Amino acid sequence: MTEQASREIVLHGIGGSPGICIGKAYLVDKDGVDVVPKYAVCQTKLEAEKKRFKVAVKKAIDELHAIIKETSAELRENAKILETHVVLLKDKMLYGRTIDTIDKEHINAEWALRKVVLAIKPLFEGMDDPYLRDRAEDVGNVCERIMKHLTGSAGVSIRTIDKRVILVAQDLSPAETSQIQLERVMGFVTDRGGRASHTSIIARSLEIPAVLGLEKATSTIRNDDIIVVDGTAGVVVVNPSEETLAQAETRKIEFENRRAFYARSGHLPAKTRDGIELTVMGNIEMPEEVVAVKDRGGDGIGLYRTEFQYLARQDFPSEDELYEHYKDVLDVMPGQPVTIRTLDINGDKAMAHNSDIEENPVLGLRAIRYCLKKPEVFITQLRAILRAAQHGQVRILVPMISKIEEVQQTRRLLEKAAESLKKEGFRHQRRVPLGIMIEVPSAAIMADALAREVDFFSIGTNDLIQYTMAIDRGNRHVAYLYSPLHPAVLRLLKHVTEAGARHNVPVFMCGEMAGESIYVPILLGLGIKELSVNAQAIPLIKSAVRAVDVEQARQFVDRLLQQTTIAQIEKLLETTYGDLKNNHHHIWER
Incomplete structure (x- = not known):
């Protein structure tokens, strides 16, 4: 092997699924399907x-x-x-x-x-x-x-792999990931994909490390190269040195011990050092995921995204279809809250039967705007939710609210849905708690007035940060501006939690910020009552809650809000609560 071939190379991507694995690379070749011929047909x-x-x-x-x-x-x-x-x-x-x-x-x-x-x-x-x-x-x-x-291309068969390997591919389709056998595949690495891609979701459900979005993995890594995959830090090391291998092995053992510890402690309550209990719930996309939330000690479902049932089909799902999906989730969570978020997509873009194109869908006809424009679609969903509500503790969460009138219109449609169910003799729960997502700055600023209209707030930090900072978080050129620790974001959060406290409206959080343990002291200090995170993060967040004293966290937030730059806030957070980090420290920097 030449010196060039054996030199250690560090590739940075997106951590798709946490953990570390060390092993030989197995390149999954797509067999040239990308080359498409063009010719005329008479x-x-x-x-x-x-x-x-x-x-x-x-x-x-x-x-x-x-x-x-x-x-x-x-x-x-x-x-x-x-x-x-x-x-x-x-x-x-x-x-x-x-x-x-x-x-x-x-x-x-x-x-x-x-x-x-x-x-x-x-x-x-x-x-x-x-x-x-x-x-x-x-x-x-x-x-x-x-x-x-x-x-007539042969394609890939992951099922026939007969040795312990780490898969390296441009991308892995759900059909390919279905063939993964855990005794053979230790982890995987892809050029494309992000944290919300199916590849990433499957890796997390299998609990194997994955790093995605590496761009050059398939052109840099060769078959049988030794690689280290750190799905926590989003780093892949090709041809690691003896020193790197030793460090990786140590971190691998630490991670697995810690995962086992958190799994055992997941069902313990999230009670702070001074005795205040926080509710830690799970975010789900599909009914099947509810089992993972329950297994990891989730106190309920804080965000059930219902879009999946509307996608890639030519018609809208029927009321009965939706009712069955919602009931399935409630049956697995008896006696625990299930928060069903109403349809949150841009109808003109995500549904196969609607083909109008908007120039800027992020700021367009999406979520509640779409639902109010298509009341028949909205009422079908509201009826299904009210029918399902008789089987458990349902809460309705409305996304993308930007003004009070939207809440009032939603209430009227909810009333109309309940009336029609009563007339038709369907069993249902008429009164269901109604909450709104705070993810548009206008809603955060108007939180005081909105609190008089609703039963709870749930903060969606992903969009709130994006809209506050005027950035597209998918654009790598401006991604550096996306930070939950921007002083403007923290001040908005403070404004919302204070408005909630004044009007006795509980404030929850379901955005990505809730799933990072380093932010737990800030959220507790702000007075947030409930966090909702992906299933894997539940034990970790509960553990972080148990390490915090709320009174100290409140004083810490007061100090934090006096800072005027992200750097100052990060430094203060690191020096005060650095030991709470989700183990994201990098050992790969040279």
């Missing part, structure tokens, strides 16, 4: 070309059904994703448009499909919510699967 051969496309789609559907059938119990959630892919394969937006394009433009199926996908993917990529933005991946995965059958 009128007499158009029917045959359309048939060739239909056959490729049929093969892709059959292949997915076979994978779903073989998917293990641990990956039930992944099977759900694959079912979404089956729906996408049949969808008019993809299937219908491709056939129309072959017909109208007299071009081959591969090129027609590529053209349609290039038009559809930006619709998802323009979404603000990272979870929805990463659904563009689903379109890409489905396209690749059809393309593989059109071009």
Whole structure:
């Protein structure tokens, strides 16, 4: 091996799933599906070309059904994703448009499909919510699967790997991650993807380390290279030195011991040193995730994002369908609160049956704005929620509120939904606590007035920071401005919690800030009563709560609010509570 080949290389990406693994790289080759031919098809051969496309789609559907059938119990959630892919394969937006394009433009199926996908993917990529933005991946995965059958490419079979490896790929589709066997695959590394991508979600559910968004992993790492994957720090070390290997091994043991300790302590209450108990709940996207929240000691569901049931389909889900989904979650959480957030997508962008394009979807017709413009869609969801509410403790959470009138309109529609259920003889719960998300600066500033209209606030820090700082957090050129510790953000949080306290309206938090243990003293000091985080973070956040004294945290927040720069705030936080960090210190810097 040459000196160049054996030199240690450090790659920085996004930590998709925490933990450390050390092992040999196994490159997953996509087999050249990206190279798409283009050629004209004469009128007499158009029917045959359309048939060739239909056959490729049929093969892709059959292949997915076979994978779903073989998917293990641990990956039930992944099977759900694959079912979404089956729906996408049949969808008019993809299937219908491709056939129309072959017909109208007299071009081959591969090129027609590529053209349609290039038009559809930006619709998802323009979404603000990272979870929805990463659904563009689903379109890409489905396209690749059809393309593989059109071009006769062999594709990837992770199932046949017969040694202990770390996967290295440009990207891994849900179908590929379904084939991961834990006794063979220690972790994985990808060029693309982010924390909210399916690849990342699956890695966290399997509890294996993953680093995503590395851009150059597949061009830098070669088969059988020794690599260290640190999914906590978002770092991959290629050809590590003896010293790096020793450090990584030590951190790996520390991480696994700590994970085992937190798992054992997850069901203990989150009670501060001075005896104040905080509620720590879970954020979920799909009903299947509720089990993970319960297993890790979650006190309920603080945010149930309901968008998933509306995506990649040609019609809206029925009231009965929604009711069954909500009831499934409530059945697993008897006697604990379940907070159902109403539809939070830009309808014109995320739904297959709506194709208008907005120039700036982040500031457009999304969430409550969309629901109030489509009251029939909104009332269907509200009726389903009120029906499900008889089975447990339901709370309704309305996203993207920017003015009082939106809350008043929502209340009127809620009343209308309850009236119609009563008339039709459906069993339901008429009175359900109604809360709003504080994620638009106008709502934070008007918190005093809004508190008179609602039962609780839930702060969505992801959007609140983005809108306060006037940045697109997905834009790497301005990502450095995205910080929960900006003094303007902290002052807004203080303003909201004080308004809540004055009007006896509890203030919760469900944004990413709630899931970082280093921020726990700030949130406790501000008087936030409940945190909602991803399932894996629950034991860690509970542990951090037990290390904090609330009175000291209040005094600390007063000092913090006197600082005027992020650097000053970070320094004060580090010197006072640095030991609470989610173990994000980097040993890889040279």
